[in-house]
Amino acid sequence: MANYFNTLPLREQLAQLAQCRFMHTVEFADGVEALKGKKMVVIGCGAQGLNQGLNLRDSGLDVSYALRPEAIEQKRQSWKNASENGFVVGTYQELIPTADVVLNLTPDKQHTSVVNAVMPLMKEGACLSYSHGFNIVEEGMKIRDDLTVIMVAPKCPGSEVRAEYVRGFGVPTLIAVHEDNDPKGEGLALAKAYAVGTGGHKAGVLMSSFIAEVKSDLMGEQTILCGMLQTGSLLCFDKMIEEGIDPGYASRLIQYGWETVTEALKYGGVTNMLDRLSNPAKIKAFDLSEELKVIMRPLYNKHQDDIMSGHFSKTMMEDWANDDANLLKWRAETAETNFEKTPAGDVEITEQEFFDNGILMVAMVKAGVELAFETMTAAGIIAESAYYESLHETPLIANTIARKKLYEMNATISDTAEYGCYLYNHACVPLLADFMKGIKSDVIGKGLSLDDNGVDNARLIEVNTALRSHPVEAVGSVLRGYMADMKKIV
Numbered sequence: 001m002a003n004y005f006n007t008l009p010l011r012e013q014l015a016q017l018a019q020c021r022f023m024h025t026v027e028f029a030d031g032v033e034a035l036k037g038k039k040m041v042v043i044g045c046g047a048q049g050l051n052q053g054l055n056l057r058d059s060g061l062d063v064s065y066a067l068r069p070e071a072i073e074q075k076r077q078s079w080k081n082a083s084e085n086g087f088v089v090g091t092y093q094e095l096i097p098t099a100d101v102v103l104n105l106t107p108d109k110q111h112t113s114v115v116n117a118v119m120p121l122m123k124e125g126a127c128l129s130y131s132h133g134f135n136i137v138e139e140g141m142k143i144r145d146d147l148t149v150i151m152v153a154p155k156c157p158g159s160e161v162r163a164e165y166v167r168g169f170g171v172p173t174l175i176a177v178h179e180d181n182d183p184k185g186e187g188l189a190l191a192k193a194y195a196v197g198t199g200g201h202k203a204g205v206l207m208s209s210f211i212a213e214v215k216s217d218l219m220g221e222q223t224i225l226c227g228m229l230q231t232g233s234l235l236c237f238d239k240m241i242e243e244g245i246d247p248g249y250a251s252r253l254i255q256y257g258w259e260t261v262t263e264a265l266k267y268g269g270v271t272n273m274l275d276r277l278s279n280p281a282k283i284k285a286f287d288l289s290e291e292l293k294v295i296m297r298p299l300y301n302k303h304q305d306d307i308m309s310g311h312f313s314k315t316m317m318e319d320w321a322n323d324d325a326n327l328l329k330w331r332a333e334t335a336e337t338n339f340e341k342t343p344a345g346d347v348e349i350t351e352q353e354f355f356d357n358g359i360l361m362v363a364m365v366k367a368g369v370e371l372a373f374e375t376m377t378a379a380g381i382i383a384e385s386a387y388y389e390s391l392h393e394t395p396l397i398a399n400t401i402a403r404k405k406l407y408e409m410n411a412t413i414s415d416t417a418e419y420g421c422y423l424y425n426h427a428c429v430p431l432l433a434d435f436m437k438g439i440k441s442d443v444i445g446k447g448l449s450l451d452d453n454g455v456d457n458a459r460l461i462e463v464n465t466a467l468r469s470h471p472v473e474a475v476g477s478v479l480r481g482y483m484a485d486m487k488k489i490v
């Protein structure tokens, strides 16, 4: 198997990367009809498997779970997830031959072996679905000619796929049909019905390609979504301790601060997040973020370049072949960091205080969102896709940190995202060492504490104009217009 993307001529690579069309509500008028009465068999019952399955069943579809024998015999968590929720559970041999649609929701690392095991059992003309195209794009998996291959990729963690559905909404979703595998021309109808079944159509569906999804998903998760939040958490915590802030307060400010400041981002973009600060604090956050962008831009470019060239996937696959040695080591190291080991203190922080005392966190989010968006679009990824993979998903990942710190984030995201997050973190911490030397508790921990909130009018207008005219704000305000039913979290 060879990297599929790298086998394509440049013009085809560019065409696939640029594939992105926002789908209109009327295109989902048939609801889940294309899947009604069809047997959907999910392989794996983890973060995406369980939550997508619950939504699909609540949308009136027939869902069951095929698990590997050891998971059933040992009554593993996947078995508990499926059976305690009342789903039929069986082996591949029992369930795959009955399936009209097989949903491969196992970790990316397992896709080649899982697909090789289930493909011979799949009935003629059935459909194989993924929620991330790594196996097809980066590993070059070849699927039997009679099978339809689709992708329905929610742009958020599995827990939020369920939470948003239960709130009556959904999460933005990318759908695609693998052009090498659409023998009956029904891939799009199946993918649309699946997106409706998970609730995705209420938040916005992009008709994309396997390639555009993979190259943007990897970039978002490694940089702003997970890498930046992890790096920011560790650096901000250590700085506060160095500055004599109470550890319990510092821990709480970060653990819940990402969620609070990015809630403002979710509702009104970077502009609204910075508008929540006083005028002097806004100018300070803006200046810090401009400085951060200059320092971090080469790192964002490197991540995007390594993703495009296949270097990232090659090195991660080497780690897979080495029993995840790096992943497991980095996971254990993260558990030992000061931030992870310090429980949030029993101290009240008001919603506004998270902004006032977290100016650096706001600056980091702004810098990360804008850099990720700028880097993705410069690489040929369309603005809508880049928006979902940067600004839109950041609050959804921040929510996981509020639950149980970095542990929860890294447990909830895919192993692929977790691996990329550590790579970014290891490169970004030393990169920001000098910058952090100049940081004091006025921008993280205590707030500016000014007697006078006066600012220079011309400078404030300059900052406001720059904020509002960034391209992520333009596409964001259009896309958020489609998400009017989005529910408040904090």
Ligand SMILES: NC(=O)C1=CN([C@@H]2O[C@H](COP(=O)(O)OP(=O)(O)OC[C@H]3O[C@@H](n4cnc5c(N)ncnc54)[C@H](OP(=O)(O)O)[C@@H]3O)[C@@H](O)[C@H]2O)C=CC1
Pocket: 043, 044, 045, 046, 047, 048, 049, 067, 068, 071, 076, 077, 078, 079, 104, 105, 106, 107, 108, 110, 113, 114, 131, 132, 153, 154, 155, 156, 157, 158, 159, 412, 413, 414, 415, 416
């Ligand atoms: N995590 C997320 O939020 C997102 C994930 N995705 C994509 O969704 C897919 C699933 O990821 P995610 O939900 O994180 O996965 P998880 O790690 O949460 O779940 C994996 C499931 O697969 C089972 N599994 C593991 N190894 C094997 C194997 N060799 N054979 C069969 N089953 C196996 C596990 O059960 P057991 O070990 O008990 O057998 C478990 O139930 C990936 O393609 C990922 O990129 C897309 C968007 C977001």
Ligand SMILES: CC[C@](O)(C(C)=O)C(=O)O
Pocket: 154, 155, 156, 157, 158, 217, 220, 221, 225, 226, 393, 397, 412, 413, 414, 416, 417
């Ligand atoms: C942010 C990581 C993600 O891509 C996701 C939840 O969308 C993943 O792979 O987990």
Ligand SMILES: [Mg+2]
Pocket: 154, 155, 156, 217, 221
């Ligand atoms: Mg993703």
Ligand SMILES: [Mg+2]
Pocket: 132, 217, 218, 221, 414, 416, 417
């Ligand atoms: Mg991902």
